[in-house]
Amino acid sequence: MNSRNFMQPYQFKNGLVLKNRVVMAPMTTMASFFNGQITSDELAYYALRAGGPGMLITGVAYITERGKGFEGQLGIASDLHLAGLKALSKTIKQNNTKAILQIFHAGRMTNSKILRGMMPVSASAISAERPNAEIPEALSEAEIHTIIENFAHATHRAIQAGFDGVELHGANTYLLQQFFSPHSNRRVDQWGGSFENRTRFPLAVIDSVKKTIESFAESPFILGYRISPEEFETPGIRFQDTLKFIETLTTSGIDYLHSSIGHIGRIPLNEGHDQTPIIQQISSVINDRIPLIGGGSVQSPDEVQRALDKGLSLVAMGREFIREPLWVQKVEKHDENSIRYRVSEVEMDELKIPPAMQIYLNESFREVMDFTTDNTKPNDRYLRQVAPMEGYEKKL
Numbered sequence: 001m002n003s004r005n006f007m008q009p010y011q012f013k014n015g016l017v018l019k020n021r022v023v024m025a026p027m028t029t030m031a032s033f034f035n036g037q038i039t040s041d042e043l044a045y046y047a048l049r050a051g052g053p054g055m056l057i058t059g060v061a062y063i064t065e066r067g068k069g070f071e072g073q074l075g076i077a078s079d080l081h082l083a084g085l086k087a088l089s090k091t092i093k094q095n096n097t098k099a100i101l102q103i104f105h106a107g108r109m110t111n112s113k114i115l116r117g118m119m120p121v122s123a124s125a126i127s128a129e130r131p132n133a134e135i136p137e138a139l140s141e142a143e144i145h146t147i148i149e150n151f152a153h154a155t156h157r158a159i160q161a162g163f164d165g166v167e168l169h170g171a172n173t174y175l176l177q178q179f180f181s182p183h184s185n186r187r188v189d190q191w192g193g194s195f196e197n198r199t200r201f202p203l204a205v206i207d208s209v210k211k212t213i214e215s216f217a218e219s220p221f222i223l224g225y226r227i228s229p230e231e232f233e234t235p236g237i238r239f240q241d242t243l244k245f246i247e248t249l250t251t252s253g254i255d256y257l258h259s260s261i262g263h264i265g266r267i268p269l270n271e272g273h274d275q276t277p278i279i280q281q282i283s284s285v286i287n288d289r290i291p292l293i294g295g296g297s298v299q300s301p302d303e304v305q306r307a308l309d310k311g312l313s314l315v316a317m318g319r320e321f322i323r324e325p326l327w328v329q330k331v332e333k334h335d336e337n338s339i340r341y342r343v344s345e346v347e348m349d350e351l352k353i354p355p356a357m358q359i360y361l362n363e364s365f366r367e368v369m370d371f372t373t374d375n376t377k378p379n380d381r382y383l384r385q386v387a388p389m390e391g392y393e394k395k396l
């Protein structure tokens with residue numbers, strides 16, 4: 001008990017201070033309006049969960065119409081989204097929780113129905129290895145530059161809307177990852193081929209976002225980057241490629257790196273011989289040069305502390321904050337016995353889970369939610385297999 005430090009403040013190098021080291025992981029609510037505007041259902045969901053964690057990362061927002069990934073996704077593609085985004089940042093920033101907006105372009109991980117007739121785009125015209133995946137259009141040189149600008153404009157809007165930072169969603173198979181991946185990127189120009197060329201797009205996005213922050217942010221504003229450690233297609237990103245990329249990202253000017261895995265203790269799944277946990281290997285490469293955020297199946301205060309003790313700077317919890325919005329407040333009140341680790345379907349209204357998100361959790365994500373009526377499953381099921389929340393369906 002005495003050696004716990006997760007409730008102590010954390011200061012980023014740029015001066016931003018978090019009141020504790022607990023982060024709510026980004027989770028899409030599927031509950032925005034058809035045009036990407038925030039809804040009052042979402043504001044109520046975030047209001048209940050804000051105030052406890054040091055930092056809350058929003059569900060991912062699309063930066064341009066053609067980059068929209070799901071129905072009911074939040075948008076930051078137009079100034080028309082600003083009013084709603086201001087309400088969102090104000091809602092999250094209660095009781096000194098910092099508000100980080102996650103942003104992305106879905107690339108090929110969307111479809112022409114969601115895009116209202118437009119075809120998805122990606123680095124190359126290669127479809128994802130998923131049922132019913134459409135063949136995306138390969139981006140032209142000019143379109144690549146426009147998307148880099150779209151990321152900068154979205155960041156400017158996030159600053160105007162009062163957020164404390166943005167997180168670039170370079171994980172879970174979306175466009176930033178698609179450029180790095182030798183599966184989705186078969187280009188033979190400066191944006192594809194060698195390691196240097198495949199990292200050019202993510203680094204150009206980081207650069208343009210950084211310049212935007214330098215030009216417009218009047219108080220410390222954070223730039224985070226989320227990565228997935230490996231892909232399962234051949235060709236595809238292997239963990240050793242990711243470690244090399246992390247070395248590059250560490251010196252790229254980002255304020256933190258955030259790993260996306262379904263279990264904090266997971267080992268690389270593509271490398272049979274490698275038994276060293278992913279987080280431990282990433283942490284060794286970073287070597288304290290920038291903060292590392294990690295998580296995956298973390299639920300209890302002891303698990304949060306163990307994760308910090310293993311070299312993480314901040315610990316992110318996703319599903320646990322859906323089930324238990326008052327996790328931090330209960331720890332503060334020494335009332336840990338009342339923290340809930342399972343959720344009943346009939347509690348979802350009381351927990352302010354938007355109806356559209358309830359459908360999603362009940363259907364697409366049912367197996368990951370651990371409803372009280374489900375058979376008990378061990379919480380370590382994503383230790384040796386990829387989790388659906390990582391954007392892959394493959395079970396190893």
Ligand SMILES: Cc1cc2nc3c(=O)[nH]c(=O)nc-3n(C[C@H](O)[C@H](O)[C@H](O)COP(=O)(O)O)c2cc1C
Nearest residue numbers: 025026027028059060262296297298317318319389
């Ligand atoms: C309903 C739901 C929506 C999610 N949406 C996002 C998202 O928008 N962006 C993202 O990076 N990860 C997303 N994730 C993944 C989580 O951020 C997190 O990495 C994953 O759930 C594992 O952590 P956990 O075991 O603490 O839930 C989502 C997960 C869930 C359950």
